[in-house]
Amino acid sequence: MDEIHVINSNQKNIGRPIDNNRTQIILQAVGELVIEKSIAGLSMEGIAKRAKVSKVTLYRRFGDLESLIRQYVQYHTSRVFNDVPELPMKMEANGTIVEFEQHLNELGYQLMKLISRREVVLFDNAIAAAVVPFPDIGLALYQAGPERAITEMSQLLQAYSNEQSCLSKSVQSAESLFSLWKSGFYDQLRMTGIMRFNDLQLKEHVKRQTGFFIASWRNEETLN
DSSP: OOOOOOOOTTOOSOSSOOOHHHHHHHHHHHHHHHHHHTGGGOOHHHHHHHHTOOHHHHHHHHSSHHHHHHHHHHHHHHHHHHHSOOOOOOBOTTSOBTTHHHHHHHHHHHHHHHHTSHHHHHHHHHHHHTTTTOHHHHHHHHHHTHHHHHHHHHHHHHHTOTTOOOHHHHHHHHHHHHHHHHTTTHHHHHHHOOOOOOHHHHHHHHHHHHHHHHHHHHHHHHHO
């Protein structure tokens, strides 16, 4: 079972140990209620009732509603990166990084598999609808989800760049790769709920897009 680290800057490490099973139930309740009631209908009281815990427990563990929703996104994003094997620090004699592209393929597949899950698509649509009336929550969730993925991808690209490009350039490259992975299926999935790829096709899609990105990325570095 994945360990869940609850992030709450106001919480001191005092009292009983965190019950990870109960925390998972709480996070599941958040996802269910966002889908059913939207962000506007979400409350600590409603989450506590659905998860069958006290409001005191929620406030003690998470601090407030925004922190709880942010933790929901962070939990699922963390699982993606935990599922991707660590990239080996092994290089060819000519400087080409062994298994770098394969690592990106696996990372892209895990990320796309996550955002393609029905509950995540519904959650994403609910959040998108709440961006205007609840901009702070929308920003917090972007930072906990897509921004975190792009940041980690950019650090990976920078670490394995032949030219050690600047971070801002690596961030732009990571954003481009993330968009390539989502292209051709995600917008349709959000609008219709229909996933056009099966598991194998999704892997092949990610592999093609990663290959295209790597070729363009290396060519750009060579020119620079």
